[in-house]
Amino acid sequence: MTRRGLADLRTALAGLDPLPGELVRVREEVPARYGVTARYAGWAGTPAPPPTGPGPAVLFERVTPGGGGAARSVLIGLYGSRRRAAGLLGLTPGEMAHRLLDAVASPVAPTRVPAGRAQPRDVLAPDLTALPVPVLTDEDAGPYLTLGAVLATDPDTGVRNLSVHRMCVRGPDRLTIWMVPGRDLEAAHRAARRRGENLPVAIHVGLGPALMLASCCPASLVPADVDELAVAGALGGAPVELTGCRTVDTDCVAHAEYVIEGELLADLAPENPDGPSATPEFLGYQGRAHPSLPTVRVTGITARDGAILQTVSGPGHEQSVLLGFGMEAAVLGRLRRLGAPVKAVHCHTAGGGQLMVVVQWRAKRSAADDRLVREAGVSVLEEFRMAKLVVSVDEDVDLESDADLWWAMVTRLQADQDLAVLPDREGFPLDPTQSTSYSATLSADGRTAKAHFDCTVPYAHRARFHRPRFTRPEPAPDRPPANRPAPDRAPPSRPAPVGAPANRVV
Structure with a gap:
């Protein structure tokens, strides 16, 4: 894998395919309801309940939607280890914070794809129940988009924001969305409400690693006037390509697997009308449903041919890794500004990366x-x-x-x-x-x-x-050097095998 910008999710998967143990393909048909996460649970990693440990990315090639319809692909676990997540950008985990700080300091503005060069996209019915959105547990409020990256523009400032939020499917064209208080999307939503308007949004499911990592950076790292798309461009080494949405007046990432177009409304709805539970959260506990959340009205859905729906399993290494790298960069930047002799920062997955x-x-x-x-x-x-x-x-x-x-x-x-x-x-x-x-x-x-x-x-x-240091003896001058054992860690551009002994088809 090279450091150059990964244009899309499929480029990342293509880089993993030849590496033993990094990608498992499941060919048998599984249901979106419990099937994906039940199979992945043993690889999710702490803070998922034991027994579990970090494992490969898993591509389920035939997942049946809860609302019926054709089976579609679902990916989980791509960022299930710090080493693999950093390796997707040709880096080691220790280099990620430094690269993120550099990317924030020198953003690369996105570019628009000319109409004649835009990648063809399938136009789907605006029906979320036809998508293979997983239900994680029998306590969940419903199917959840757990890696939906929302792109919106603040109507007051004109600044774009790309951020991931918890969204529950409440009907064919309705989502509830929980925006953690203080996030930029919440500010843009409030600005639209003051104008008496709905906020156009493009929800992306299935993005390249540079975009995904940039979207998870905290506000303490990316100032409010900096576009996360530009941070992703710098992180990946190439401008992010945009195109216009079909049904709402906003842009979307041209190479996203799915783009769910819609409007963030002033209307409020309970996250779970039938009980107290939401979906498992990144700290390892079952989340509690919010009694009243903003809603998104879906106006259109487009997809690449053979689109892959990417998801995470609430608690586990993957979500913690995504959150942790941005937090590491933010802490490292602050300590540098204080003049402290800091060498590195590691946000442990046991604390959800935060x-x-x-x-x-x-x-x-x-x-x-x-x-x-x-x-x-x-x-x-x-x-x-x-x-x-x-x-x-x-x-x-x-x-x-x-x-x-x-x-x-x-x-x-x-x-x-x-x-x-x-x-x-x-x-x-x-x-x-x-x-x-x-x-x-x-x-x-x-x-x-x-x-x-x-x-x-x-x-x-x-x-x-003083810790002891063990010195290798010099080989005898008349004998060739003995074969040395393999290093504990693989070079950053080639992730070491984890999980399965070789890439498997199940």
């Missing part, structure tokens, strides 16, 4: 750096609402190894002096502990106690924490 932040520090140069590490760690907790735990480690700790992180926690931390607790801070209510019913010390639901674990070696004691 709540647990591991910061790796460069070698300390004086005792003053002990205080700097602690102050900077606390500043991350104060600046980023989602961050609940920050763990600071040294350069000799492998950020991608859970065992190494726990080792640093055990051998480089004394809780009475290396743990800082910040009580009653703004948090994120999808964490069930962040409620007054759980903790009487919280002033309101959605607030939390935060903690910084300083697992760095104090400067004065650095000589006592």
Whole structure:
């Protein structure tokens, strides 16, 4: 896989196909209701309930829609490991945050495809029930678009926004949409309502990796006046190509697998009229349905020939990876602006890619750096609402190894002096502990106690924490070098095998 822009989802899949263990194709027919996620659950990874572990991308080639109709393809797990997700852009996980910061600093504006060069698209009936939108569990409110990237333009500022939101199919031409408060799409929707207008939207299902990763970046990384499409262009190395929608006055990405055209209305509707549950959330718990959400009226659907509907399974590595890379870049950028000697940032999938932040520090140069590490760690907790735990480690700790992180926690931390607790801070209510019913010390639901674990070696004691280094013996001069074992990690441009021993057809 090269670093050059991946034009579409199929380019990404074509790059995985020859790599053993990276892509499993399921040829047998499965239902959209429970069939996709039940088969994928063993590969979803934490925080999905055990037993599970990260695995391959899985392409179900014949998924039958809940509303009847022809079987269609569904993809899940493309971003199911940090290594594969970064490898799709020719990068390592450690390089992703730096590339995202560069892309935000030097965006590449999208371009319009001339009418004569536009890729042919099938025009489908505006009927969501004819699409293979999965239902994850028997508690779900209905089928959910979990990777629907919404493109809309703020009528006041003229700035486009591309962002992913939870959308439940409530009828052939109706979706409820939950916009996390403070997101740019919510601001654009409010601007349209003030004008007495509906907001035209294009919902994309099945985009290339550069677009998908850019759409998941937090507002703390991408300023409100910066177009996520331009960030994706810089990240992928080529401008994103746009074309006009058929039924609403807005643009869409030319190479999307599906484009669901519609209007974001002022009308409100319950997410689940029949019960309290929504769909599993990225922190690992069944989500609670919102009693009143904005709705989208679908006016048209277009698709590529043989379109692939891409989805994620609520809790699991995939959603956490998508959220984590942007958060890493945002934290890294802030610490750089503070002048802190930060080397890398890793947003752990156990915290949904948002709540647990591991910061790796460069070698300390004086005792003053002990205080700097602690102050900077606390500043991350104060600046980023989602961050609940920050763990600071040294350069000799492998950020991608859970065992190494726990080792640093055990051998480089004394809780009475290396743990800082910040009580009653703004948090994120999808964490069930962040409620007054759980903790009487919280002033309101959605607030939390935060903690910084300083697992760095104090400067004065650095000589006592020296890790051994094992040296390979030099080969005898009269003998050729012995065959060396394969490296633990594959080169960034070629993801290492995971999951299945070879690409399989099931």
